[in-house]
Amino acid sequence: MLEATLKKQLQAYLEKVVQPIEIVASLDDSPKAREMEELLREVTSLSAKISYVVGDDATVRAPSFAIKRVGTDVGVRFAGIPLGHEFTSLVLALLQVGGHPIKFDDAVIEQIKNLDGDYVFEAFISLSCHNCPEVVQALNSMSIINPRIKVTTIDGGLFKDEVESRQIMAVPMMFLNGEHFGQGRMSIEEILSKVDTGAGKRKAAELSKKEAFDVLIVGGGPAGAAAAIYAARKGIRTGVVADRFGGQVLDTLAIENFVSVKETEGPRFAVSLEEHVKHYDVDIMNLQRAAKLEKTGKLFEVTTEDGAVLKSKSVIISTGARWREINVPGEKEYKNHGVAYCPHCDGPLFKGKRVSVIGGGNSGVEAAIDLAGLVEHVTLIEFGNELRADAVLQRKLYSLKNVDVIKGAQTTEVLGDGKKVTGLTYKDRASGEIKTVELAGVFVQIGLIPNAEWLKGTLELTPHGEIEVDARGETSIPGVFAAGDVTTVPFKQIVIAVGEGAKASLSAFDYMMRLPTEETDAVEMPKAA
Numbered sequence: 001m002l003e004a005t006l007k008k009q010l011q012a013y014l015e016k017v018v019q020p021i022e023i024v025a026s027l028d029d030s031p032k033a034r035e036m037e038e039l040l041r042e043v044t045s046l047s048a049k050i051s052y053v054v055g056d057d058a059t060v061r062a063p064s065f066a067i068k069r070v071g072t073d074v075g076v077r078f079a080g081i082p083l084g085h086e087f088t089s090l091v092l093a094l095l096q097v098g099g100h101p102i103k104f105d106d107a108v109i110e111q112i113k114n115l116d117g118d119y120v121f122e123a124f125i126s127l128s129c130h131n132c133p134e135v136v137q138a139l140n141s142m143s144i145i146n147p148r149i150k151v152t153t154i155d156g157g158l159f160k161d162e163v164e165s166r167q168i169m170a171v172p173m174m175f176l177n178g179e180h181f182g183q184g185r186m187s188i189e190e191i192l193s194k195v196d197t198g199a200g201k202r203k204a205a206e207l208s209k210k211e212a213f214d215v216l217i218v219g220g221g222p223a224g225a226a227a228a229i230y231a232a233r234k235g236i237r238t239g240v241v242a243d244r245f246g247g248q249v250l251d252t253l254a255i256e257n258f259v260s261v262k263e264t265e266g267p268r269f270a271v272s273l274e275e276h277v278k279h280y281d282v283d284i285m286n287l288q289r290a291a292k293l294e295k296t297g298k299l300f301e302v303t304t305e306d307g308a309v310l311k312s313k314s315v316i317i318s319t320g321a322r323w324r325e326i327n328v329p330g331e332k333e334y335k336n337h338g339v340a341y342c343p344h345c346d347g348p349l350f351k352g353k354r355v356s357v358i359g360g361g362n363s364g365v366e367a368a369i370d371l372a373g374l375v376e377h378v379t380l381i382e383f384g385n386e387l388r389a390d391a392v393l394q395r396k397l398y399s400l401k402n403v404d405v406i407k408g409a410q411t412t413e414v415l416g417d418g419k420k421v422t423g424l425t426y427k428d429r430a431s432g433e434i435k436t437v438e439l440a441g442v443f444v445q446i447g448l449i450p451n452a453e454w455l456k457g458t459l460e461l462t463p464h465g466e467i468e469v470d471a472r473g474e475t476s477i478p479g480v481f482a483a484g485d486v487t488t489v490p491f492k493q494i495v496i497a498v499g500e501g502a503k504a505s506l507s508a509f510d511y512m513m514r515l516p517t518e519e520t521d522a523v524e525m526p527k528a529a
Helices: 002-014 032-045 084-097 106-113 132-145 159-166 186-193 198-206 222-232 245-253 266-278 343-350 362-372 392-399 495-511
Strands: 021-026 050-054 064-069 075-079 119-125 149-155 173-176 180-184 213-218 238-241 282-285 290-296 299-304 309-317 321-323 352-360 377-382 403-407 409-416 421-428 433-438 443-446 447-449 481-483
Touching: 002 032, 002 084, 032 050, 050 403, 075 084, 084 132, 106 132, 119 132, 119 481, 132 149, 132 186, 173 222, 180 266, 186 198, 186 409, 198 309, 213 222, 213 299, 213 495, 222 238, 222 245, 222 266, 222 282, 222 495, 238 309, 245 266, 266 282, 266 309, 266 421, 282 403, 290 309, 343 362, 352 362, 362 392, 362 403, 377 409, 392 403, 421 443, 481 495
Parallel strands: 021 050, 075 149, 119 149, 213 238, 213 309, 238 282, 309 481, 352 377, 352 443, 377 403
Antiparallel strands: 021 064, 064 075, 119 173, 173 180, 290 299, 299 309, 321 447, 409 421, 421 433
């Protein structure tokens, strides 16, 4: 199942296995079980430290397999064939169960070790989901660090009956001890914050003790990362407080227009951003959502939702934007039960079904094209009288036989049976007639909304909620700057956000240089040549 080049690369990785491991397969008579066994035997042949057996435990899913550290209860389980985006998860599991160090901060490892209780996680994923590997790898690492944590990764495309019975219509979807735990991309810190309920308050108290920064950047997307790099290179005390480092890029599949990078994926790009920022002396404070900005004396204060208070001489807001909702009855009720926002992640769960895409811009048309290759039929609904997507995308869309396009239509309600979506209604804007479309899924792709609600009454915002900035990135408050998708700067593109983040950072440094001397005691000014 593995091509020669990939096998050679995997063999090189498996040389890092230091403790013997055993792969225990639970098989049935299905073709997928035969594929799984073929893959597992190939993997076993690449390392003398790996052995393979077929187990007889009737209590586990089949086909599935466990990777166990011989003589211990350390291990993880995959119910499915972890190829596609999950192949990296398989490789990491082999290495880490085999004793290769897990690259978490020491404090995170100690927090996992000290979790008291028994935790049984089930993570439902799809192999085409680019958000799922982070969840899988985080849970697997927790299981390896603390054997009282058990983890099974389940390919929803393989175990369709279970997906149907548990009403799973979005991935990644996690269950803990049989109860719903969470869905969507989650970092190890986010998972731990839900398991260890006292962690948030402890972290807030710790953050509040930090000395004042010279520049505090709120938001960790491309704009925030660029701002942090440019600030740190000036030799000033720089901090980044972010809900999740990487921001919206984490939810982006293909990036093909960032200058000098021909092609990459959003999560990979986000990792590169964070690694670049960490190359400098930047204090990154993740999993912290800003709630209030105010000035007390000579310093600005940013208060987080958990109660942490961070002080700084200047602030750069780069909180980005999020998917806009259609705000009709049924949308919130059926979110993750038929209403979805990521066609790449959740599309495979609707294979052979009828779905709709709301929105006729580039993102909506791209979603319809992608889904058409998976589902029975796609109905694209556009509010305007014409699609707004690029001409090349429209030509591709109209060439597909299993796609209908309805223009001049206003979605009015998402329908369901109490458990899952069954259809939607829309109003024909020309005739006023209300019409119904029967379907199983609704993918919302109608643009972005800026993450600036927490700044209402503090900064000047547009009627659309964007932060007003001037040519230097300065807001209505001197010393507070903003950059990226949260601002009025047009064209929401990664490359533009990066440039705006750099500009805001340089402007913030220039602002501090012009402050009275007593306010710049922590800033080392450049010396004359």
